[in-house]
Amino acid sequence: MTVRSAGAALTAAVAVALTVTVGAPAFAQPQAAPDDTAHVSVLHAVPGLTVDVFAGDKELLPDFEPGTLTDPLKLDAGSYDIKVFKDGEGPDGTPAIEKTVEVPGGANATLVAHLDADGKPALDAFVNDTSKVPAGKARLTVRHVAAAPAVDVRAGGTPVFEGLENPKEAKGEVDAGTVKADVVLAGTDTVAIGPADLDLAEGSNTIVYAWGSAEDKNLELATQTVDGLHSAPHGVPAGGNGEAAGVNDPAVLGSLSVAALLAAGGAAFLLRRRGEAA
Template identity: 80%
Template sequence: MNARSTGAVLTAGVAVVLSATAVAPAFAQPQAAEEQATVSVLHAVPGLTVDVYAGDKELLPDFAPGTLTEPLKLDAGSYDIKVFKDGEGPKGTPAIEKTVEVPAGANATLVAHLTADGKPALDAFVNDTSKVPAGKARLTVRHVAAAPAVDVRAGGTAVFQGLENPEEAKGEVAAGTVSADVVLAGTDTVAIGPAKLDLAEGSNTIVYAWGSAADKNLALKTQTITGMHTAPHAVPAGETGLAVAAAHNQGITLGALSAGALLALGASGYLLRVRRRTDAS
C-alpha cells in the first residue's frame, strides 16, 4: 500500500532554511493564527553538517544530521532558502537556493534527505492532524533513505508494502506499544530495526527511514504530533492491528520569509548555538 508524496523535490542541497525577502505588505505584521503554518525541519542527510541562512542572516548554525527542530509557527507565503556546507556561508555559493510556498493552516515537516540513488533532495510532507478514533493512534511511515523499496512490518506482519523513496504510507493502530522493523520489499531481510514504538492515543507517530544502505548507516527517526483525540478518550486499546488509510501526501514548498517568521527562526538558531556552547563548557 504505497503513497507518492507530491512534496517538491529539490535537485541539490542538504538542509532547510526559510529566508527573508519582502513578499507582500501584509507580511510586515504578524498574521492571525489561522493564516500561519506549523513547520518542523528534519536533517536526514548523513555525514554532512550545514548552516542555514536567510539572506546573509544565519538561522540554523551547525545543523547536524538526525536533528529534528521543534515546530515553528510561520506566516504563510513564499520562502527563499539558502543552505551552505558548514562554514561556507554567507559569501560562498549555496548548495540550495530555492523559492517555495508555505500554505496557511498546514502542519508540515521539511525533510532534507537522500534520494534512492543517493543524491541530496528536499521533500515537504503535510502531517495528518485529523481526528483519530477513540482508543487508536495514527502511524505514518516515510521512506527518505538511499535504499530500494521496503516493507514495513509490525509484529512481523507487513503492514505497508513496496514503499519507495520519497513515499509515505499511514494507517490507524490500537494505542499501545508495537515492535516495528523495515525489510527489503518482498523479503525477510531486515534493513532497519526492530524498534519499539509507543503509540499514544490520539497521536500521529511519524517514522522516517533515513540514511544510506550502501554506507550501512540506515536509521529511524520519529516525530510525534498529539491532540487528535476523539471522545470518549478512555477506550481499551484492544488488538494491535493496522487499518491502512489513504497514503497520498499533499506537497508543500518553501520560499521567502516574513519578518515574524524570521524572528522565530532566528531565535531558534540562536538557542541552538547557545545550547552547543553551554554543552561544550
C-alpha cells in the same frame, strides 16, 4: 539510533531570523492573518554532513547536525527560498541543496533535508495529518527519505506498508500501544532498519522517517509525534514535537506571545554569537 532535539537557543535563533526577515526581497511574505500560519519542524536527514540552513540570505539554522529534528515553529504561510550549505560555506558559496518551499496556512508540516534514492541531496516538505483519530486508535505515518530501494514496513513481523519508495509516505490507523517495527527490502525478509519499539499513543500521529544510505550502511529511524488528535472534545491538535524513539519530549509554540519571547531570546543569542566571532 540517535535523534538530537534542537536546543532552545537553536529554536530561538530560527524564530528571530524569520521575524527580522519578513519583507526582505529574498524572503518576502504576505501579511498574514492570525490563522494564516503553519507549524513547521525541520529534520536534517543527510548523514555525515553538518550544514547551515538559510532562507534567502538569512541564516536560520547554524551548525545543523545530522539526525536533528527541530521543535515546531509558528510561521506565516508563503514561499520560502531554502538553501542548505556545508557548514561555514554560506551564503556566498554553492548550496548543497536549494529549493523554494510553499508553506500552506494552517498546516502542520515538516521540512526534510535528505538523500534521494540515488544518494543525491534533496529537500521535501511533508504536511502532517492532524485529523481526528478514533477512540483507542493511533495514526502511524512512515516516510521513506533514505538512499535505498523500495521497502516494506512491518509491525510484529507483518507488513503494514508495502513497496514504499523515496520520497513517498504511507499512513494508517492502528490500535494504540507499543509495537515492534522494522524496515525490510520490498518483498523480502532482509531487514534494513530495526527492529525498534514504537509507542503509538492513543489520539496521536507517530511519524517515522527511514533515512541515511543503504550503500554506506548508516540507515536509521527518526520519529516525530503530533498529539492531541483524540475524537473526544478534550483533544486539541496544536502541533507536534521531535523526539527520539522511546523518548517523550513534547514541545509546541502555543501562542504569539511565546514566539515573541523566543524571538527576543534568539536576538540575544545571535548577538552573542556575533560578538564571539568578532
